[in-house]
Amino acid sequence: MNLLVTGGAGFIGSHFVRAVLADRLPGLEGASVTVLDKMAYTGNFANLGPVAEHKRLDFVPADASDAPMVDVALRGHDAVVHFAGAGVEVLLEASVRHHLGRFVHVSTGDVYGSIDSGAWTERSPLTPTSPAAAARAGADLMALAYHRTHGLPVVVTRGSDSYGPYQHPHQTVPRLVTALLDGRAAPLRGDGARVRDWLHVDDHCHGIALALLEGRPGEVYHVAGSVELTERDLTELILAELGLGWEHVTAVPDRKTGDHRRALDDDKIRRELGWRPRVEFTSGLATTIAWYREHPTWWQPLLSE
Known part of the structure; x- marks a missing residue:
């Protein structure tokens, strides 16, 4: 199989690419990958360092919104896995022209907004609370509309908040971890009461x-986390893993927008596709912290961005 992976130099996208090329994803052994990434913000070619010379990898430094470039890049591919935050309509149009066999649109649970109790299902209404989440929700609807109108075999995945190696230090887990490893106080936003359902990036990529x-065209699948924690509880676990106390934490203002609690129901992907999270959270967090401890040359240059 020949895959075009947009945003493949980002956090989740690069993990997916590395896993494919290492033949760690059943059914994708031997697949070739073309990464299309404009290298903005989280896009970092160093994320592909372990596979940079792999014979089954091709890299195209381009924007997924660049229609002529996408049209050329898509030729000869069997499927698109779209991680990039933009360019969905351009990619969908090109996929229809090239009669693509599969289009996976990777989204997130933030398209639903906040939920006080229970969990969102794939049939829940999209009620995003931030402009960025609203843009994601619009892209989801666009992708599904191309299935209904053109018969393009689109599948949408929506994942919980993910963590793991190669995640930009501005994101929650590495923001806390890298501050502590760098000798600074860990910045805890607001009162630390915000709740997230945490998913290891390896489990996320397995679901994708x-x-x-095997996903049914026109369907949405949730890839949900294995543990629900407040940010304060998460900070406490990180401190314990590093052998530090609360004197190493400082309160910082919360973001202007932010859902208090997110939670996804993953019964559908478990029932239909047999997915289960395989990485236990405390061990996954420990290996993630160890990775950041061992790779300061990767994350330290990113702190000033």
Whole structure:
């Protein structure tokens, strides 16, 4: 299989690419990958360092919104896995022209907004609370509309908040971890009461791969986390892993927008595709912290961005 992966130099996208090229995703062994990434913000070619010379990898430094470039890049590919934050309509149009066999649109749970109790299902209304989440929700609807109108075999995945190696230090887990490793106080936003359902990036990519190979066209699948924590509880676990106390934490203003609690119901992907989270949270967090401890040359240059 020949895959075009947009945003493949970002956090989740690069993990997916590395996993494919290492033959760690069942059903995708031997697949070739073309990464299309404009290298903005989280896009970082160093994320592909372990596979940079792989014979099954091709890299195109371009914007997914660049229609002529996308048209050329898409030729000869069997499927698109779209991680990039933009360019969905351009990619969908090109995929229809090239009669693509599969289009996986990777989204997030933030398209639903906040939920006080229970969990969102794939049939829940999209009620995003931030402009960025609203743009994601619009892209989801666009992708599904191309299935209904053109018959393009689109599958949408929506994942919980993910963590793991190669995540930009401005994101929650590495923001706390890298501050502490750098000898600074860990910045805890607001009162630390915000709740997230945490998903290891390896489990996230496993779910995306199953959706690519076995998901029903026109359907949405949730890839949900294995543990629900407040940011304060998460900070406490990180401190314990590093052998530090609360004197190493400082309160910082919360963001202007932010959902208090997010939670996804993952019954559908479990029932239909047999997905289960395989990485236990405390061990996944420990290996993630160890990775950041061992790779300061990767994250330190990103702190000033």
